[in-house]
Ligand SMILES: Nc1ncnc2c1ncn2[C@@H]1O[C@H](COP(=O)(O)OP(=O)(O)OP(=O)(O)O)[C@@H](O)[C@H]1O
């Protein structure tokens with residue numbers, strides 16, 4: 001990586017403003033998935049061990065510049081305290097006089113969690129004054145929030161222009177894995193793109209077609225491709241205005257010598273529910289009143305074979321409506337094939353695909369599960385991440 005990291009600086013006795021992504025799922029005031037907190041531990045532990053005064057900042061949810069009681073970071077700070085096994089203080093604001101006083105009284109190795117940075121309208125606007133106010137709290141800025149690196153906000157981008165700014169260990173690892181995958185991949189290299197809409201995946205499919213050996217299309221976006229082949233898709237998800245684009249992707253695959261895989265059979269249902277009537281049909285025979293919600297058994301077998309014969313697989317987006325058990329088999333087949341393919345390096349692109357492998361209990365069998373949904377997608381699209389660009393060059 002051409003950016004400075006924690007390894008390049010001495011933090012002893014320094015006040016370190018460390019941006020993390022503690023945007024974790026919550027229910028009834030409790031953290032329901034602490035993956036992102038755990039992922040930030042190596043950086044936090046390093047800062048503690050090196051004797052820094054550790055000031056942690058994060059957003060939680062989308063409070064839109066206002067204080068939303070349920071989106072305070074108090075429960076998150078409690079989880080962090082339990083995971084770190086040491087006291088973690090929590091401020092009720094993210095900058096200002098009170099916060100300054102708390103920081104003045106910190107000792108080396110102390111940890112403080114600031115309040116949700118999105119309680120302030122200036123955060124998402126990347127307001128220069130707010131960025132300066134954050135910077136005044138600290139001597140050094142560490143960005144470990146890969147999941148928020150695609151956002152140019154005051155605590156992810158603006159602050160980096162005021163004090164020395166480096167990447168944390170999680171940020172470094174995420175960028176290393178994803179850049180190696182895209183710039184110097186082990187081959188055969190397979191990308192699996194699923195999820196709901198073609199429109200959200202246009203740039204990622206386009207960019208991947210220049211890099212991969214195999215492209216697998218699945219999930220709701222398959223139906224626009226099935227329609228592009230001239231078949232009817234019944235009540236399945238279809239983006240009429242993207243049919244020509246789907247055709248152009250198939251042509252680009254051919255031109256680039258990329259093996260293009262899409263479903264050959266699908267599971268259709270008469271209702272969007274677990275108790276729906278279902279049948280498996282080939283893509284030429286989707287009944288007009290039914291909706292395709294999962295990959296069929298032949299498709300699953302083909303996808304599993306491609307995966308097992310790959311050296312590197314990156315996966316973004318589920319193969320069906322995996323949240324409903326009746327339609328989870330396609331997504332599960334992909335997750336299981338990745339788990340069984342021990343010679344294959346698997347990169348799960350955050351978001352729903354990460355939730356799916358968790359749900360199937362296969363998370364520990366994957367080589368790398370990104371903590372970034374939107375961020376990993378934008379990276380795979382070939383876009384620069386503002387939170388990374390703003391860091392100091394090596
Ligand atoms: N055949 C289908 N019909 C309708 N919805 C589908 C189908 N297959 C998958 N989905 C839904 O797609 C949703 C996820 O797709 P979406 O494009 O929103 O995000 P994603 O691809 O998971 O992106 P990320 O992984 O970055 O969060 C899931 O909720 C899943 O139920």
Ligand SMILES: O=C(O)[C@H](O)COP(=O)(O)O
Pocket residue numbers: 021023061062147148151372373374375
């Ligand atoms: O959950 C995420 O993808 C990140 O924390 C970014 O959150 P955002 O989409 O609300 O900016």
